[in-house]
Amino acid sequence: MNLKKIVVIGAGTMGSGIAQWFTQQKCSVELVDNSDEQLSRALKSIHISWDKLLEKKKLSLEEITEMKESLSIKKLDIVSKDADLVIEAIIENLEIKKDLFNKLDQYFNSHTILSSNTSSFPIELMAAAVSSERRKRFVGLHFFNPATIMKLVEVIRPKDADEQLCHDLYQWFDSKDKRPALCKDSPGFIVNRVARNFYGEPLRIVESDNESKMKEVDHILREVGGFKMGPFELMDLIGIDVNYSVTCSVWEAYQREPRFAPHALQKQMVEEKRLGRKAKRGFYKYD
Numbered sequence: 528m529n530l531k532k533i534v535v536i537g538a539g540t541m542g543s544g545i546a547q548w549f550t551q552q553k554c555s556v557e558l559v560d561n562s563d564e565q566l567s568r569a570l571k572s573i574h575i576s577w578d579k580l581l582e583k584k585k586l587s588l589e590e591i592t593e594m595k596e597s598l599s600i601k602k603l604d605i606v607s608k609d610a611d612l613v614i615e616a617i618i619e620n621l622e623i624k625k626d627l628f629n630k631l632d633q634y635f636n637s638h639t640i641l642s643s644n645t646s647s648f649p650i651e652l653m654a655a656a657v658s659s660e661r662r663k664r665f666v667g668l669h670f671f672n673p674a675t676i677m678k679l680v681e682v683i684r685p686k687d688a689d690e691q692l693c694h695d696l697y698q699w700f701d702s703k704d705k706r707p708a709l710c711k712d713s714p715g716f717i718v719n720r721v722a723r724n725f726y727g728e729p730l731r732i733v734e735s736d737n738e739s740k741m742k743e744v745d746h747i748l749r750e751v752g753g754f755k756m757g758p759f760e761l762m763d764l765i766g767i768d769v770n771y772s773v774t775c776s777v778w779e780a781y782q783r784e785p786r787f788a789p790h791a792l793q794k795q796m797v798e799e800k801r802l803g804r805k806a807k808r809g810f811y812k813y814d
Contacts, residue, residue: 532557532609533546534613535549535556535558535616537615539560539616541672542558542614543558545616545644545670545674547675548670548675550597555597556597556599557610558598561602569600577594577595610636611638613642614644615628615644619647621653624645624656625655626656629656632661640665640696641665642665642667644667646716646773647714647773647776647780648776649713649714651712663692665688667682668681669681669716672765679718680706681708681717682700682709683716697709714776714777714780723774723787725761726761727789729744729759736796738810741811744759745758745759759809762809763804763809767793767796767801767802768797768802774793
């Protein structure tokens with residue numbers, strides 16, 4: 528497999544991180560979003576990240592210049608139709624995703640692989656929106672935030688996808704120092720299904736907005752459990768709105784099974800716009 532031309536749709540935190548990572552693999556990347564402001568913000572953030580790597584002498588000026596030339600921001604109607612791989616990283620709304628994939632199926636060349644970075648919806652539900660031929664080249668590629676650092680990529684194969692294609696993608700990511708995992712196409716896949724309890728049980732333990740209890744839980748899971756971050760620290764990093772949305776999606780997908788249920792505190796914090804690090808206030812305060 529030779530992935531050289533990549534289109535990433537959605538210039539939010541995940542989409543911009545995915546675009547940055549692929550560009551660093553010497554791919555030509557087109558980052559797409561409906562919002563010009565979001566595109567400009569994402570491109571500026573990526574350039575700042577690369578400039579910091581230059582200052583730390585982790586990348587050369589020549590490498591940085593080449594990457595900046597290889598990454599472009601565009602509207603969907605002018606992206607390259609001959610892209611090797613398209614990754615959708617938009618809002619977690621199934622109907623919006625299905626509508627988008629129906630358009631992508633008609634726009635891109637037949638060899639283009641379509642994929643979703645969804646963290647909760649079964650890929651099969653989105654694949655239903657494209658032609659039977661395209662379904663053979665429709666997979667899930669679930670990255671983790673920050674995509675430039677986190678090594679795991681879940682490669683999800685819905686029932687109509689070509690099995691060899693999934694193995695080829697696995698090998699390609701493995702060759703790029705990612706840690707791919709072939710996953711069953713089910714709500715939440717592997718990590719987000721397991722992670723619901725990593726977040727849910729601590730929320731049920733602290734019960735209310737009590738920072739001292741949260742610090743204690745985070746401390747125990749870091750120092751005793753061996754986790755790099757505690758659940759409240761991690762939710763603040765991911766974004767409490769994102770975490771809450773995924774929790775709700777997985778809960779609904781499993782017919783509201785109690786162990787996947789969202790906690791009232793999550794909803795409260797989203798309503799108060801205490802969304803974590805990006806808002807300077809989540810379970811903890813950030814300067």
